[in-house]
Amino acid sequence: MTTRATINGSARNAGEWLGDLLTGHHGRRLVIALPYLWLLVFFMLPFVIVLKISLAEVLLGRPPYSPLWQYLEDSTVQIQLHLDNYRRLWEDPLYFIAYLKSLKIAGISTLVCLLLGYPMAYAIARTRDSLRNLLLMLVILPFWTSFLIRVYAWIGILKSNGLLNNLLLALGVIDHPLALLHTDFAVYLGIVYSYLPFMVLPLYATLSRMDLTLLEAAADLGCRPWKAFLRVTLPLSLPGIIAGCMLVFIPAVGEFVIPDLLGGPDSLMIGKVLWTEFFSNRDWPAASAVAVVMLVLLVVPLALFQRAQEKSEGKPPL
């Protein structure tokens, strides 16, 4: 539409010409193409490569894996697929247990986040304007400070001579320090703590957008407050609940830092297994296979999250 325009027949200067090109029909294509190509190359393509390398064999060398196909002399291609990595995942109970444990820890943590985050989001959404912004800011603030350092803070609190044990000893609740650090409990605590803002924010977004007259209408029609909450508020906040739960659950399944710093030897999560395969064992194909299986497990939650994002088009829950 714009590139077709000619004004007064006079020659347009180069700047205008460039500007029109960028905003015209071709510009539209360019605007789409740039992020599209970027994501294809730097986000999509890597997964294909991960899949490819998960089918390779570990080698000593650079790169430390066998090629998937080789050109033989008679111009044929030999393809070698090694399913050993996957077979090992299936046969060695270590992996199976780690996957199961990751799903369990992520699932329970998500539930705790929801139970704690929902009342918080609800309370924030219902306070008066001036206070609301402050409360919201206080939820976001920890998110802006270093995640690693916030996890580190819990080490100081949970250690056997840490703050919590000292406090409990001083109060006389216990007579010798509890082993809190390097336990599953510490991992739960760390995940709930780190991901709580991710639950509160989308919940707040849907709850604050909700029309309060709906509740008044429900009350007017004879609905008791508790029932009105169950019948009106809760169903209407479902998109926020889904978005919040997925924002916590999916990254928590693959979490590495928290189980590594706070967890014990038995709280083996799959993210840590992948890390060990890669960094300690230098087994890139095995790490890739672990990643592929993790992705397959996360396909359904990812699709749920994607749908929640699409539905809230324009007003994303985050």
Add this chain to the structure above:
Amino acid sequence: MAQPKSAKAPQEPWRDPAAKPFVHIDNVTKVFDTTYAVDGVTLDIYQGEFFCLLGGSGCGKSTLLRMLAGLEQPTSGRILIDGTDMTRVPPYARPVNMMFQSYALFPHMTVEQNVAFGLKQQKHGKGEIRERVDGLLELVRMMPFARRKPEQLSGGQRQRVALIRSLARQPKLLLLDEPLAALDKKLREHTQFELVNIQERVGTTFIMVTHDQEEAMTVSTRIAVMEAGRIEQVGTPASVYEYPASRHVAEFIGAVNSIEGRVVAQEGERLQIRSESLGCDLVMVHKQPLPEGTPVTVAVRPEKLVASEQAPAIVYNTVKGVITDFAYLGDVSIYLVRLPTGQQMRVQLTNLARLTENPLTWDQEVYLSWLPDSGVVFPS
């Protein structure tokens, strides 16, 4: 009422077949997906007119206006402004400006920056821009608010800024999209007159879109009534009101009593109609010949009816009924009268004398009558 003097110019260009139209809309159609938003519209608008596109929501009036501005492209047809084909010219290169329904004031700019925006795009000198902006601010008495941001203005002030911003480039044609819709009733009436005043002073051709028939009648030289993408009638406010071209136009502009009937005889211009729903015969003036038996609708405006307690002298166009409801509106009173056949009639009487009690009240029997030339006949 507020008919602009310039438009009352003796010639009335639309009556003159030799007059050259300033805006020529030639068989324009706009299709969105599969719906015809504008369907084969042809329209001529003359220099200095205050023209109104009137219709309900979704009738295509706004789409037609946006095509004049260049914000939409016609699917087919041509638009000529001042003799130049503008159909494919982008909005920024048209000698046309638009005032938006939402005002679309730039929130990050002050009032004067908003007004100067259009001039800056034309590369005028700083001093010249300053002078013109000040002149426009003066025109609508907004000088004291020049440094304010739009959010610091009241609705009426924003409306005035939007108006002068669109006038700043001295467009050949100004388009107004429901310019008064966001104002409250009192301010709206006041602003209607102010709009007409400004139009007279700047002399620009105005085309306004509105759904409010009273507003259209107040400000415009001519009105085009639109329905489902087509133009149903074009004419001066009086001709559209008194001589509606269709039952829809009659019902859209003002209130009307619609009476169904059948032609029984015609003597010259006098048409005799038998109406079952009225329970009597009517005599109406109708110039075109209509064959006997043609089903017709007779439209009579409420203020054209006369209500009396005694039977009037004339024998035709007279019915008797019972008042079922009435509303006292101060200047006038509206009565709803039910006839024995069940037909409901609406009557409007001017309250000439000061009264504390209405002379006519519920359940009272009244005679209604009207003159043969006080209504319109549509073959249905």
Add this chain to the structure above:
Amino acid sequence: MKRRRPFLLFTLLAFGYAFLYVPIISLIVYSFNVSRLVTVWGGFSTRWYGELLHNDQILSAAWLSLRIATMNATLSVILGTLAAITLVRFGKFRGRTLFSTMVSAPLVMPDVILGLASLLLFVTMEHLIGWPAGRGITTITLAHITFSAAFVTVVVQSRLSQFDISLEEAAMDLGARPWKVFLLITLPIIAPSLLAGWLLAFTLSLDDLVIASFVAGPGATTLPMVVYSSVRLGVSPQINALATLIVATVTLCILLAGWLMHRQETLRRRAPVIDIS
């Protein structure tokens, strides 16, 4: 509404905030502890701040991280804004579903997967086209952009979808060509969301340990990597001091932003709306 319910609600709210802030406050308090034992109070001191400022390893890692974060944030804002414009303005186009999936997936994708996938990509690319040669600041930045751009997209998208299109139409109607409309109208109005997106991308990059660990070469050590290795060895008061500095900076920025917004609000209030007509 009943009177009793809010009480329970606000107790939970208070508990939530305590949960969020007690660890941070304990970090700050013990950064001023004279004792090396982080949890035993030995008296007030600022010696750990002094040591931190002379820790060349931490300082050079911090400098590297800041450089990466700045580049990442800037490029992410450009990429994320283009993606947001695509999603909000361009309606349906071929491959839209794939596009919106690729935009939203990085928001939740576990770091270990992103890190491993990015590394394998870089290794393959180097093998095939010789770029990026080796791993370090370039590869870390590229990997960070991919996931921080997704966050920028969400922020800008939500602002852009509230944008009144008639503002752009009005500008075009007043004679501005499309690219000038974008520069003079669209960009200034969505600027706050671009700034928010920039800060978010900056923080995400500054915060990332896992992805950087995968794609960093031997030469490039970012701040989180230094913090991580020192934390693994046990608690260190220097890390507390660093944490305090970070929290202080963030709080200062937020207070500044809050003050600026408040000032704007009062300025607006001070000019009351009077219609003199």
